[in-house]
Amino acid sequence: MLEQLSVGDVFSDFYVVLDSKDVNSYLMATGENNSLWQTYVPPLAVGARILAEIIDDFGDLDGLMHTGQEFSFLSKILHSQKLNVRVEIGTFSKRKGNLIIAFSIEIYSESNMVGSGKTNVIIFGTEDNSNV
Amino acid sequence: MYEVAPVVESVTRLIDQSRVNSYADAARDHNPLHLDTPEARAGQFGRPVAHGMLILAIVSEMMSNTFGLQWAEQGHLKVRWRAPTFPPVTVISNAILKEDVDGIASYEIFCEDEDGQKLLTGIARVKYI
Numbered sequence: 001m002l003e004q005l006s007v008g009d010v011f012s013d014f015y016v017v018l019d020s021k022d023v024n025s026y027l028m029a030t031g032e033n034n035s036l037w038q039t040y041v042p043p044l045a046v047g048a049r050i051l052a053e054i055i056d057d058f059g060d061l062d063g064l065m066h067t068g069q070e071f072s073f074l075s076k077i078l079h080s081q082k083l084n085v086r087v088e089i090g091t092f093s094k095r096k097g098n099l100i101i102a103f104s105i106e107i108y109s110e111s112n113m114v115g116s117g118k119t120n121v122i123i124f125g126t127e128d129n130s131n132v
Numbered sequence: 133m134y135e136v137a138p139v140v141e142s143v144t145r146l147i148d149q150s151r152v153n154s155y156a157d158a159a160r161d162h163n164p165l166h167l168d169t170p171e172a173r174a175g176q177f178g179r180p181v182a183h184g185m186l187i188l189a190i191v192s193e194m195m196s197n198t199f200g201l202q203w204a205e206q207g208h209l210k211v212r213w214r215a216p217t218f219p220p221v222t223v224i225s226n227a228i229l230k231e232d233v234d235g236i237a238s239y240e241i242f243c244e245d246e247d248g249q250k251l252l253t254g255i256a257r258v259k260y261i
Contacts, residue, residue, distance in 0.1 A: 022158070029154035030189040031145050034196055036204075043204050044192040048159040048185045055161060065186045066164075070210040076201050120212075124176075 005089050011103060012057050012087040015062060016049050019080045041077040042113070046107065050085050054103055058123075068120035077116035084108045090118060099123040134260050137237030140227035143194040147182050148220040155186045164187040182217040187243050194200050195240075198256050209243070211254030222246045227256060235261030 005011070018026075018041045027037055028043040034042075051066070058064060077083065090104035100122050107115040149168055157164050164171035165181055172180040190212060196203040217223065224246075227239040236259050243252040 025147040025154075027150060029158040030186065030193065031151065032189065032193040034193070036196065036201060040201065040204060041209065042192065042196070044185065044189045045159075048161070048183075048189070050187060055163065058237075066213065068210075068212040069184070069188060071208070073204050073207045076204040102149040 005092050005101070007092055009089045010086065011089055012054060012085075014053055014085055015085045016046065016053070016107075017084055018045055018049060021085075022049075023079055036075050039078065039117070041079060041081070043071065043073045043077075046073055046077060046083065047117065050087075050105060050107070050117075053085070054087055054119060060102055062107065063124035065122050066119065067101050067122050069117065070119075071115065071117040075109070075112065077109070077114060081109055083114065097125050137229050137232035137260060138198055139229070140198045141237060142227075143197065143225045145190050145223050145225075146220065147186065147223050148176070149180060151194070152180065152182050152186065152219050155183055156216045159183065159185065162183075177216055177218070179218055182219050182221075184217075187217055187223060190223055190233045190243060191227075191241055191254075191256065194225045194227060195256055195258065199260060200256055201259055202260055204258040210256040211252050213252050216260070217245070217251050218243060223251065224247065229238050230255075235259055247257075 023037055024088045070071055088104045090102040094101045103119040105117040152203055156166055161183060165175055166179050166183050195207060202203045223243050225243045227241045230240050231238040236255045238255060241254050242250055244250050
């Protein structure tokens, strides 16, 4: 499947909802303690959930490494606010048997964009490198 | 609200395996690379590696401590991970003001371990007016 990806392909399109329980679990895990997040969702909690969805779509995680990340936060997000996430292939290249992929992410609440980002991953040893 | 770009205070956090395990549950990222599993021990690092996003979370915490909801509404991050983070380790997140133009502050950000090894570098930008 991975070898068939090309730039502009929609990789994934899904909903994300983080409720108070999700946010509290995230805060407990990260150690962050800011009263803002009793009402709103920490921006990186949204990012973490999106990344988990992307990685989950790969199925086999062997050899996948997250190398870079970019986020623009455009709106505060309330607990339990429904977000629609669209992930496209931003860049895609093969080098020395490894795949280098950048996912472009757009996050919407209803029709409003509330965030965007780019996730860079490298997947080691996914193809025969005898021709590289 | 600030009239000029403020100093962003560092955040220090112990990243141990217990925290990594909790993060795996909270973020729903159970990649065995991060857990104390045979896969992690047989992998290229020979031991579990903390989630990169767990380290990045410290950066976002640092920025929201200073800018509050402005960070959630007008913040921008761009980072690269420079080295794997092996728990247990104390991670220090830092921000150095690089530019302050038209109410937009740009900071060089980095996370390092207690030995000064850079784990993550990048930029953070936020409109603070």
